[in-house]
Amino acid sequence: MMEWFNILMARLRALFRRESVSQDIEEELRIHVEMETETNIERGMAPDEARAAALKSFGKVGRNIERGYDIRGGGWLETLWQDLRYGARMLLKNPGFALIAALTLSLGIGANTTIFSVVNAVLLRSLPFRDPDRLVLVSHFRSTGRSDFAFDVDFLEWRDHVKAFERITAYYFSATDLTGGGEPERLSVSRVSADFFVTLGIAPALGRAFTPEEDMDGGPPVVILSDNLWKRRFGSDPHVVGQALTVGGRSRTVIGIMPPGFRFPGDSDLWVPLAINVAQALAGENMGVTVIARLKPGLIPEAARAELPVSLERLRQARPDRYRDATVNVVGLSKSLVRNVQPALLIIFGAVAFVLLIACANVANLLFARSVARQKEMAIRAALGAGRMRLVRQLLTESLLLSILGGAAGLLAAKWSVNLFVAMSPAGIPRLEESGVDGRVLGFTCIVVALSSLIAGVFPALIASKVDVNETLKAQSAARTGRTGQGGVGWMTPALMIAELALALVLVAGAGLMIKSFLRLLAVPKGFNPDGLLTLALSPFRTKNPNAYLQESLDRVQALPGVRSASITGSLPLTGSGGGAGQRYRPQEFVEGRPPFEKGKEPDVYVVCISPEYFKTMEMQMRAGRQFNSQDGIGAPSAVIINETLARGFFPNESPIGQRLRFWGGMAMATIVGVVVDIRHQGLDQDIRSQIYVSRIQNPDYKIYEIGNLVVRVAPDQNNPAGLSAVAAAIREQMRAIEPNVPVNRIFTMNELLSRSVAERRFLMLLLGGFAAVALVIATVGIYGVISYTVSQRTREIGIRMALGAEASNVLLLVIWQGMRLTLIGVALGSGAALALTRVMKNMLFNVSTTDPATFTLIILLLVGVSLVAVYIPARRATKVDPLLALRHD
Numbered sequence: 001m002m003e004w005f006n007i008l009m010a011r012l013r014a015l016f017r018r019e020s021v022s023q024d025i026e027e028e029l030r031i032h033v034e035m036e037t038e039t040n041i042e043r044g045m046a047p048d049e050a051r052a053a054a055l056k057s058f059g060k061v062g063r064n065i066e067r068g069y070d071i072r073g074g075g076w077l078e079t080l081w082q083d084l085r086y087g088a089r090m091l092l093k094n095p096g097f098a099l100i101a102a103l104t105l106s107l108g109i110g111a112n113t114t115i116f117s118v119v120n121a122v123l124l125r126s127l128p129f130r131d132p133d134r135l136v137l138v139s140h141f142r143s144t145g146r147s148d149f150a151f152d153v154d155f156l157e158w159r160d161h162v163k164a165f166e167r168i169t170a171y172y173f174s175a176t177d178l179t180g181g182g183e184p185e186r187l188s189v190s191r192v193s194a195d196f197f198v199t200l201g202i203a204p205a206l207g208r209a210f211t212p213e214e215d216m217d218g219g220p221p222v223v224i225l226s227d228n229l230w231k232r233r234f235g236s237d238p239h240v241v242g243q244a245l246t247v248g249g250r251s252r253t254v255i256g257i258m259p260p261g262f263r264f265p266g267d268s269d270l271w272v273p274l275a276i277n278v279a280q281a282l283a284g285e286n287m288g289v290t291v292i293a294r295l296k297p298g299l300i301p302e303a304a305r306a307e308l309p310v311s312l313e314r315l316r317q318a319r320p321d322r323y324r325d326a327t328v329n330v331v332g333l334s335k336s337l338v339r340n341v342q343p344a345l346l347i348i349f350g351a352v353a354f355v356l357l358i359a360c361a362n363v364a365n366l367l368f369a370r371s372v373a374r375q376k377e378m379a380i381r382a383a384l385g386a387g388r389m390r391l392v393r394q395l396l397t398e399s400l401l402l403s404i405l406g407g408a409a410g411l412l413a414a415k416w417s418v419n420l421f422v423a424m425s426p427a428g429i430p431r432l433e434e435s436g437v438d439g440r441v442l443g444f445t446c447i448v449v450a451l452s453s454l455i456a457g458v459f460p461a462l463i464a465s466k467v468d469v470n471e472t473l474k475a476q477s478a479a480r481t482g483r484t485g486q487g488g489v490g491w492m493t494p495a496l497m498i499a500e501l502a503l504a505l506v507l508v509a510g511a512g513l514m515i516k517s518f519l520r521l522l523a524v525p526k527g528f529n530p531d532g533l534l535t536l537a538l539s540p541f542r543t544k545n546p547n548a549y550l551q552e553s554l555d556r557v558q559a560l561p562g563v564r565s566a567s568i569t570g571s572l573p574l575t576g577s578g579g580g581a582g583q584r585y586r587p588q589e590f591v592e593g594r595p596p597f598e599k600g601k602e603p604d605v606y607v608v609c610i611s612p613e614y615f616k617t618m619e620m621q622m623r624a625g626r627q628f629n630s631q632d633g634i635g636a637p638s639a640v641i642i643n644e645t646l647a648r649g650f651f652p653n654e655s656p657i658g659q660r661l662r663f664w665g666g667m668a669m670a671t672i673v674g675v676v677v678d679i680r681h682q683g684l685d686q687d688i689r690s691q692i693y694v695s696r697i698q699n700p701d702y703k704i705y706e707i708g709n710l711v712v713r714v715a716p717d718q719n720n721p722a723g724l725s726a727v728a729a730a731i732r733e734q735m736r737a738i739e740p741n742v743p744v745n746r747i748f749t750m751n752e753l754l755s756r757s758v759a760e761r762r763f764l765m766l767l768l769g770g771f772a773a774v775a776l777v778i779a780t781v782g783i784y785g786v787i788s789y790t791v792s793q794r795t796r797e798i799g800i801r802m803a804l805g806a807e808a809s810n811v812l813l814l815v816i817w818q819g820m821r822l823t824l825i826g827v828a829l830g831s832g833a834a835l836a837l838t839r840v841m842k843n844m845l846f847n848v849s850t851t852d853p854a855t856f857t858l859i860i861l862l863l864v865g866v867s868l869v870a871v872y873i874p875a876r877r878a879t880k881v882d883p884l885l886a887l888r889h890d
Helices: 002-016 018-042 047-058 061-072 075-093 095-124 152-161 196-200 227-234 278-282 301-318 333-338 342-373 375-383 388-424 439-465 469-474 478-489 492-522 546-558 614-618 644-650 721-738 750-757 759-793 795-803 808-844 853-878 883-889
Strands: 135-142 165-179 185-192 222-225 244-247 250-257 270-273 288-295 327-332 533-537 563-569 583-585 605-610 622-625 639-643 670-676 691-695 709-714
Touching (some): 018 047, 095 342, 095 388, 095 759, 135 301, 152 165, 152 278, 165 196, 222 227, 342 808, 375 388, 388 439, 492 808, 492 853, 533 721, 533 750, 546 721, 614 709, 622 644, 644 670, 709 721, 750 759, 759 795, 795 808
Parallel strands (some): 185 270, 222 250
Antiparallel strands (some): 165 244, 222 270, 244 250, 533 709, 583 605
16 A cells, blocks of 8 residues: 555645656666666776667666656656646537536436435444444334334333344333423433443433333332433533423432434433333233344344244233234334435436436536537647557546536535535435435545546547548538538437436326326315314323313403314324324223124224314314214213224214224114214324224213314414414413423414425425426437537538429428427337336325326327427527538538
């Protein structure tokens, strides 16, 4: 390595001190000549004869100095430097060409750099933990689908019996309230087992981590703060450690502050002990947790997978109903975190790669056109002794300069666009905020610049360097020079145009499928009217009397000016809250008079507790029966309302009104009094589940933590941004007046929740649509450039045709057909490629096939139409050719 470094430094010294190096070589030659002269004299030669013989033995001194400089001097570095200077001069002579080519490349390089910076942060960069490759996620996998969760009893079993794990920890992520010492806040909290931070290999920056005693049920109440919360709320005061805070209505002592940037899992603000009640867990009262383990040194996940079936069998013997179809999955923690976003990122990365290829093809066409004008220059250089590879190297150097200019512009654009990408991205992409231009991104950009210069420049350079010196130098006009090169260039330019069109069609087809998918998603019947609806998440379980708190909240909000109606619900549409569609039950006995379900085949039923005004507030239509009314009170026969999906599934050929259900163990039969329209709780793209609505008035003992959402319908004259804001402020004021120590979370409009539920699909659609638009513009400009170049090359031919009587319309059709023929070939090739490549988008589309005929037809027509416009402009110009001027020009 040192030898190569010394050689490089010598080359650089020679590059900038040529005269000094030449003098050194000349001095060495002089010394060698004198030494040889002295040797000849000692052999008996006369001094003059001895010197002449010495000079003759060394040959021509000037030539030897040049050869010595080639060996010890700048060498290839000097040649490269000469090529760069000459290339820069040539580009400065043609600033318009250089600007267009560099900007075209900057679009492709900038887009690739931006997306790679995100891919680098999310997919490639190691987790900021000790030995992150040894961290694995351990979870259940059932026949019903993948899950990243396990039960606390599973964690206890794996912790005590699996030997492949050096350490193992469990956690679950939720929300809590921080009250006292300032404005109440709703914060993200992670309940973690004692080994959580040790397993990850990270320690608090201040204070300490949890002890095993603190992680026991009934242990000391302690809390660890994130650096972000510590700085924002406590002003980085180190004395916070040791103080008591009220977290979730309980006093907890702060024992540590985590390092800056650490908020795992999710965006945790606080960490508290998990404190599993072992006796309850073993008795079957389990809670869902996420389990992370650290493998022992040298082991791989397969080692843990080999042990886990034994543990699973022990669990299955204790709870056969729960573990009947379960297996255990072990996957790298890093891989599990990006599993949901990796396909979308890779598709976007592929899209920007296509944009770069289209840009390179466009620049290659520009270089082809420019090479024709430079054929005489290439012939002169060849006549003076330059070999073909020397000419190729010169032309590739100019292509490299263009790529460097495009790369510099693209890198500057990427630094800005990365921030825009992060700001526009939907929530839930792990480590996205770490995206930026670092050393790896710079290295990637350099590689892309080098590849771009080769892709765009190698074929033009090879063809332009293959010059017939005699024919070119004998040419008397630019027109004849152009025809000399046409044979070499003629096939490549149309080929590049076809490639541009094919690549553009693949991108536009993908974007078209995403747009149609998104439009179909928005067109899904929602079952309620989102306009004029406000929502607020409540915390009744933080109050002394939750039912009184809910009722007073409802009464006060309903009395506000501008409020049309208000209600309470356990689960908001489109948010996945409350178990996704309410509290889940799997009843064995369900419909009265029907036999119970077999063990393991019980249906999934979701129960949502609402106040009687809910359907009116949401403007949900009743399909049959009635809504809840004042007669459905405590002591009255239990009444429930079901959704259409449940009615179709259990009462397909009969009316469900009057039928009786049992869906809670030990609960008396409840009579169905109504059927309401379906609404989607988990998202517009998710299946509708069987739901049962129960009245909060009739079920005051319903799990209070499942009743925490307030929905408010504003009056029509308040359904505008100013009116909604005013009503929201009034609601917030009333809620604080009821319970000053309960945080009032942000009040969302239902349209905001709707927008958030489709944010990921909208973001992917906008990205692919934007890249497809860029590709289409570049391809269109390329078509226009190719046809314009062809028209200029055929000026004499067109002049002769018109002189012989050809009509302008014939010339117009001739040129248009030439361009459209290439377009149709590109469309045919692109359609085949799109049909194959868009299959990778299958899981990202909603109610749209990857081979949707309507979309492909529309995209093909769009591309053909755009191409027709791009071809028509130069074709129209061709009809204006004056035959006399064209012939005189020849």
